[in-house]
Each structure stands twice: as C-alpha cells, then as structure tokens.
Amino acid sequence: MYEEHRTQLESLKKELEIRIVKARASLSSRRSADWSEQATERENDEVLMELVREAEEEMLQIKRALATMDAGKYGQCTKCGEDINPQRLSAMPMSTLCIRCATEHSS
Ligand SMILES: [Zn+2]
Numbered sequence: 001m002y003e004e005h006r007t008q009l010e011s012l013k014k015e016l017e018i019r020i021v022k023a024r025a026s027l028s029s030r031r032s033a034d035w036s037e038q039a040t041e042r043e044n045d046e047v048l049m050e051l052v053r054e055a056e057e058e059m060l061q062i063k064r065a066l067a068t069m070d071a072g073k074y075g076q077c078t079k080c081g082e083d084i085n086p087q088r089l090s091a092m093p094m095s096t097l098c099i100r101c102a103t104e105h106s107s
Pocket of ligand 1: 100
C-alpha cells in the first residue's frame with residue numbers, strides 16, 4: 001500500500017535536492033565587477049533565493065509525508081486524524097493534511 005506514493009516522493013525529493021544544489025551553486029559562483037551587472041545579478045540572486053526557499057519548503061513537506069509513512073500513518077490527516085481523500089494523495093502525495101484542514105490552515 002502506498003508504495004507508488006513513496007516512489008513518487010523519493011524521486012521528487014531527489015529532484016528538489018538537485019534543484020537546490022544547482023541554485024545554490026549559481027548563487028555563489030558569480031560576482032561581476034561591473035556595477036550595473038551587479039544589480040542584475042542581485043535581482044537574479046533574489047529569484048534564485050526564492051526558488052531555494054520554495055524547494056526547501058516542499059522538501060520539508062515531503063520529509064514529513066515520508067515520516068508519516070514510516071510511522072504507518074500515511075493517508076491520515078496529521079491535524080484531525082481523518083483519512084485524506086485518495087485523489088488528493090495521488091495529486092499531491094506530500095499531503096499530510098486533509099482538504100478541510102489544509103484550507104483552514106491557508107486561510
Ligand atoms: Zn484534517
């Protein structure tokens with residue numbers, strides 16, 4: 001049960017790790033002497049930082065989902081304990097909240 005989801009989560013995690021490493025690498029590698037180029041680089045860096053933040057946030061969610069899997073509680077809402085809709089899990093295997101709790105959380 002849920003082996004497909006685990007495989008999906010593991011490969012997603014690897015993808016994110018690569019994305020984070022790449023973004024970090026291009027962050028530190030460039031330092032132009034040209035003032036106007038520096039401004040452009042700073043803007044690019046901000047975009048990259050944002051990407052890293054998003055990827056790390058997603059990574060956290062995946063790790064949380066994998067942890068619930070290891071605990072044998074995958075597919076249950078970590079907040080209210082209700083079963084998470086299987087369709088929601090297929091679309092977003094890193095979900096650890098049911099739709100209701102996720103909506104409450106974000107609003
Ligand atoms: Zn819930």
